[in-house]
Amino acid sequence: MDRLSELPDSVIFHIFWLLPMWEVVRTTILSKRWLNLWTITPFLNFDETDSSFDTTEQFRNSVQRPLLRWDGVKVLKFKVDTGENKSINGDVDLWVRFAKKYEVEELYLHRVIDEIFWADDGEHNVYWVPQYLYSCSSLKVLSITNCYFRIKGNVQWNHLKSLTIVDGFGVTEHVINQILCGSPRLEVLIMSLLECGKSLVIRSASLKELLIYRYLDSYSDESYSTAELRIWTPNLERLDVKGLPYRKCLFMNVSSLIHATLGFSCLHEFDEKYCDDLSGIDGSLPTSHFLGDLFGQILPSIKHVENVTLVSCCFKVLGAMIERCVNSSSPNVKSLQLKFHFIKQRCFVGMIEIFPLLKKLVVKVRADDRGHYNRDALNVDPESYLEIEANLPKSFVLQLRSVEVTWIEGDTIFSLLEFLLKFASKLEKMVFRVKRTLPPAHPSNSLRVASQRLLRMPRSSLAAQFIFSEY
Structure with missing residues (x-):
């Protein structure tokens, strides 16, 4: 047949x-x-x-x-x-x-x-x-x-x-305006831009998804720090803005937004020492305080968003962001995903305070641009958590229902997990994944050891289900 x-x-x-x-x-x-x-x-x-x-x-x-x-x-x-x-x-x-x-x-x-x-x-x-x-x-x-x-x-x-539009040349504010005016039914706009000196105004009543990724084709381009991004999209449901930062980001009407991903970062986000060497927006690279200001400028305008993802920011940028948002909590955010090379416990606790009614937390460690994992990523000091806990109000309770953590062999994150289990009295599920760094031919008992350690930890929610996996 x-x-x-x-x-x-x-x-x-x-x-x-x-x-x-x-x-x-x-x-x-x-x-x-x-x-x-x-x-x-x-x-x-x-x-x-x-x-x-x-x-x-x-x-x-x-x-x-x-x-x-x-x-x-x-x-x-x-x-x-x-x-x-x-x-x-x-x-x-x-x-x-x-x-x-x-x-x-x-x-x-x-x-x-x-x-x-x-x-x-x-x-x-x-x-x-x-x-x-x-x-x-x-x-x-x-x-x-x-x-x-x-x-x-x-x-x-x-x-x-x-x-x-990927690596498009000549994508100016005027060109984008012409495209949007001539595309009355456009729902998805994805742009990966090389010419970082260009400001953008996105004004569309039809857009539902907008992704802007912005980077340099060479480190000699210093004009990107003057660019601005303005968005007026009343029906937008998903927004991703990643890459090098704009001088200003104004989200003037994003009332329908459900998912927001923000990933402004330094050129050398995987190397902590660069955060100390940056010279400000008048130089060739942005400082962590400048990035913190930018996050602090954006987050209040997306308070109504339920799902937020923060990508590729070193912990000093997060610290600066938290300082700017200390009086600007986002109670509507129910799901937060962190994809970082670095994160410190103080930044994590500060972020929980910004999102007080968080129901779902996903923490992932990402490789740097060379495919390497930093051995100190998510590395926490138990004594620091004791100090943090001593300063928490007695009424402090996490509203988390679900936690997903990606753990890299060799890194220490158990103090962070112990903190979560202690204060998440409504926790229903914790998913713990092991990302192996050893070749498959080498036997590893990391998953077994980690699961035994987690199950022995005291927790305020006895109904919490644990799911362990390896990939």
Whole structure:
């Protein structure tokens, strides 16, 4: 029985989408019915990154030949990933024009630019988004990487719901305004920006998800400290702002926000000594106090948010943030997730005071940019907790119902957990995960030892369930 031939077209086309087109053509040997089916597939994926093409000409032919034989009615999904191929901007223009001709709904245009090549050739190498694409009203999903934006007319993306811009050049406040004005149905906007000196104003009544990641393409760029971010999005439900900090962040209308992720950090967030060497916003790097001011500026404007995630901030930044927010608690925050390289017990207790009605706490230790874990991460001193407990009011009680902790072999976090168990009288569940640092071939009893130690700890909630796992 030829089971492949019995598959419905929708399933076969989905399989085609998961493969680059040059491999899709080779699948014709699998089934008689598949022999010419690839010529009418509405999903066209020209991904060079995993291919064995030796020259640009080979890649060019791998795209042009299938397009010449294509006999479909409409293009639903079209992807071009050029890898490191250079000097094919003219060809890419033809391919994108082909997609627009057949009313493409999802377009993925990804370019790879070598930093040295960019420095030598400048704008001659970068791909400029063609003007005709701005009037492609059939688009519903658009993802663009390493391309230059310059809009000369009006944007007509009347049906666009999701836009992703990665390493986009020319993404100025004016360009963003043009895009938002011409995208009345846009719900998801994701931007990873290289040009950090640019201020942004995001004003949209349709947006539901907004993610902005901001970083430097080189440490010599000092203009980022003057940039500002202003957001007016009354229907926004999820907001992620990560990377290098803005000079000011003003969230003027985010009344529908449910999830907020904040991750402003120093360039060398994984190395504590840099926090002492920073020279302020007039220099090349921000100080921890400046970052603390920024967090203190943002948190009061998202008091109503139920789920907050803080990412990649060293403990000195957290300390400065807590100082700025000492009189600005967020009682509506029910879930808090911490993803840090460093955290100290005083910062942790201070954060609990900012979020007094917290129901769920997730603590994760993240590797630095080199993939290393700091051996002192989450390292706590039992005597410090005794000192902290002595200064707590007698009525101090944690409202936590659920705690999830990722523990790295070798680090000491049991004083922190003992503190939680002592004051979380309503705790229902504690999930304890061990992230192994030893190779799988080496036996480890860390999970058993840790679980035994936790179960022996006194706790105010006798109904708390413990779940242990290793990965």
